[in-house]
Amino acid sequence: MSDNKKIEKIVGVKGMNDILPDDAPLWELFENTVQSVLKSYGYQQMRTPIVEPTQLFARGLGEVTDIVEKEMYSFEDSMNGDKLTLRPENTAGIVRAALEHNLVYDGPKRLWYNGPMFRHEKPQRGRYRQFHQVGAEALGFTGPDIDAELIMLCQRLWDDLGLQNVRLELNSIGDAAERNQHRADLIAYFEKNEHLLDAEAKRRLHSNPLRILDTKNPAMQEMVNQAPKLLDYLGEESRNHFEGLQKILRDNSIPFTVNPRLVRGMDYYNRSVFEWVTDELGSQGTVCAGGRYDALFSIFGGKPTPACGFAMGIERLLELMKAAGDVQLPNLCDVYLVHQGSAAQSQAMVLGERLRDAGLDVVLHCASAAGVGSFKAQMKRADASGAAFAAIIGEDEIATGTVAVKSMRISADEGAREDKKPQQMQVAFESAVEFIVNQIVGDSHAEHGDDCCDDPNHIHIHH
Numbered sequence: 001m002s003d004n005k006k007i008e009k010i011v012g013v014k015g016m017n018d019i020l021p022d023d024a025p026l027w028e029l030f031e032n033t034v035q036s037v038l039k040s041y042g043y044q045q046m047r048t049p050i051v052e053p054t055q056l057f058a059r060g061l062g063e064v065t066d067i068v069e070k071e072m073y074s075f076e077d078s079m080n081g082d083k084l085t086l087r088p089e090n091t092a093g094i095v096r097a098a099l100e101h102n103l104v105y106d107g108p109k110r111l112w113y114n115g116p117m118f119r120h121e122k123p124q125r126g127r128y129r130q131f132h133q134v135g136a137e138a139l140g141f142t143g144p145d146i147d148a149e150l151i152m153l154c155q156r157l158w159d160d161l162g163l164q165n166v167r168l169e170l171n172s173i174g175d176a177a178e179r180n181q182h183r184a185d186l187i188a189y190f191e192k193n194e195h196l197l198d199a200e201a202k203r204r205l206h207s208n209p210l211r212i213l214d215t216k217n218p219a220m221q222e223m224v225n226q227a228p229k230l231l232d233y234l235g236e237e238s239r240n241h242f243e244g245l246q247k248i249l250r251d252n253s254i255p256f257t258v259n260p261r262l263v264r265g266m267d268y269y270n271r272s273v274f275e276w277v278t279d280e281l282g283s284q285g286t287v288c289a290g291g292r293y294d295a296l297f298s299i300f301g302g303k304p305t306p307a308c309g310f311a312m313g314i315e316r317l318l319e320l321m322k323a324a325g326d327v328q329l330p331n332l333c334d335v336y337l338v339h340q341g342s343a344a345q346s347q348a349m350v351l352g353e354r355l356r357d358a359g360l361d362v363v364l365h366c367a368s369a370a371g372v373g374s375f376k377a378q379m380k381r382a383d384a385s386g387a388a389f390a391a392i393i394g395e396d397e398i399a400t401g402t403v404a405v406k407s408m409r410i411s412a413d414e415g416a417r418e419d420k421k422p423q424q425m426q427v428a429f430e431s432a433v434e435f436i437v438n439q440i441v442g443d444s445h446a447e448h449g450d451d452c453c454d455d456p457n458h459i460h461i462h463h
């Protein structure tokens, strides 16, 4: 290739984002929090493949849903012609796997998942072509207690994440017979008002009239508002279920509003449906959505099994967390190791391993194209790392068998006082680990009060 020929760079697929290291701590905080909340309710993690048979979604979600009609990444396996799809959601996959492995054979199961989903949508804020969902699926429970539990679990998560501006909307879409009656009346009503329907609504009139209620077309709002309401068609059992759910939520002080217009995009839902919405993210305001899907097991050829679940969009929740502002992110490391000279470098490596043995996170300064750099350049790196301490080994330290330990953090009010410069202590190499661990444990106790941690082996540090 000739030297002056410019090599074109390859860029990523539109709507599919790289998650960069700067954002990793926020993802980690979210994922750790959601995992521990799910665990506290007894949910077990499932990991299903990203690729599933196209038929799974076509049958499970319904042929005339947004997802199946126009959002799926589907392709043929070039080896054998199988029709495959990158999963646009994970409820269908979880139910397929539950059937395949007989998971509910010995009783109901509480399950959860976390992973990427793929939908061919117009990329915009809060709407991507690869995005990530955490979801929970409670299989084999009749509810409404489990419906309430799933909702309360979400509320606990928002609380733990410090998210205040998320509100709950609730509806019941009844069972199949109730929906059919409502559907017939709805079609009749829309036919009577056909002159007011837009092209999309006309197309959906007979295939999926419920979705017309979901229209964003302002010209149709008034007509849609007057349409027959599904809530008025609920029979006694569905009504009791819905009342039961509302009672548990009230008993547990979970605020909600009943939104009779709330319908979900997938065909498999029945009875309880809910959405957690916020006004802080523009038009992509739904951060979590779910409901009951008692028919899905049968649709897939399994024994009828009641089920309820939700999925939350991680990207939207991270945006909310950023907007809330007061998230405490962990730092990259506790100690940054600075060294000058080859003897110092070997000692620094030894010290690094010992500090890690003691449970600390340690970054060792390593050479880049520019070499290891001066002390000053290395200290700059140490500062940028957010480490609590820099441990410094140079010629002097090698000669005297010591390590210089410098505290990198001065709290705001300490920093304001002239006499409180960042401290640097000369410590014998052999006692450096103990010294640093004590400093860090001491710091975290001072911050949290002495009773914050009873386990002497557990060093946890919040900077």
Ligand code: ATP
Residues within 6 Å of the ligand: 089, 119, 121, 126, 127, 128, 129, 130, 131, 132, 133, 265, 284, 286, 287, 288, 289, 290, 311, 312, 313, 314, 315, 316
């Ligand atoms: P919307 O009405 O916003 O298209 P949806 O009904 O298609 O949402 P669900 O399939 O219920 O969404 O997915 C649950 C959650 O996953 C959504 O509430 C949202 O937070 C998130 N989500 C869905 N699609 C996307 C996407 N393309 N990009 C980012 N997040 C998404």
Ligand code: MG
Residues within 6 Å of the ligand: 066, 265
């Ligand atoms: Mg959608």
